Amino acid sequence: MKMLLIFIGLFSTVWAAQCWVGPVGDEAVISAQDCAADDAVCSYPKFVYGGEGYGYKCGPCPADSKDRDCQECDINDATDAGPCNAITIELEHGFECYDYTLSKEGNWIQSKKAKLCSGDKDTDVTCNMPNSAADKTYKVPNMGCGPCEATTINDDEVYPCTSCKMERCNKSSASTLEFVLAPLLVIIFYAL
Structure with missing residues (x-):
């Protein structure tokens, strides 16, 4: 009985649904991790103007970024290469x-x-x-x-x-003006 429980435990660990999890920009720390039982999708950045704020995660994209900066895939669509939210480093x-x-x-x-x-x-x-x-x-x-x-x-x-x-x-015009005026004020200050 004890061996059967160990076997079931190993089997469930091997076949647990996984997603790549970690931040964008440091792919060395991204790893395949087991997700919660109720996670149906994995999420990952969509690299079209941004995406860096949304790393690789278990679960859905934030509602305000889905299909814009973040995309999802079915957690059960893993391949031989790993979980479905493949690490897509296509940045040219x-x-x-x-x-x-x-x-x-x-x-x-x-x-x-x-x-x-x-x-x-x-x-x-x-x-x-x-x-x-x-x-x-x-x-x-x-x-x-x-x-x-x-x-x-x-x-x-x-x-x-x-x-x-x-x-x-x-860059805002106020910031540009500040950038131009700051050195000018220094020159005026030392000229007086």
């Missing part, structure tokens, strides 16, 4: 864009450091930033990476953001 190039968050005062604040945007060889370098049509309900797509996404306000399709086609081109 990366580029940087700034992210934006809304302050308590209702102003859009640019991140101090640019975020790494991911893409395969066919991904265009594109950044986005909120514009004057962006209200407090607006969410910056892909942490500033990629093109703007249209939204509907009063039955009209509007773009509450602006896209540009160069790395770090979505």
Whole structure:
């Protein structure tokens, strides 16, 4: 009886549903891990303008990112190579864009450091930033990476953001002005 229980335990361990689990960018620490019994899918990043925020996991993608930054596969679709959420390292190039968050005062604040945007060889370098049509309900797509996404306000399709086609081109004019004025103020200070 004891041998039968050990055999059943080994058998269930070998055949437990697994997903690759770990962060993007450090594939050395990604490993196949057993998932909870109620996990029906594995999730993994979709490398089209972003994806780096969503690693390899058991369970579904966050609702606001499914099919945009994150994709899912049936947990039972494992192959000889491993779980279904294969580690897809197809990145030919990366580029940087700034992210934006809304302050308590209702102003859009640019991140101090640019975020790494991911893409395969066919991904265009594109950044986005909120514009004057962006209200407090607006969410910056892909942490500033990629093109703007249209939204509907009063039955009209509007773009509450602006896209540009160069790395770090979505730097706010306030930050650019600060970058230009800071050295100028130092020069004036020492000239007096």
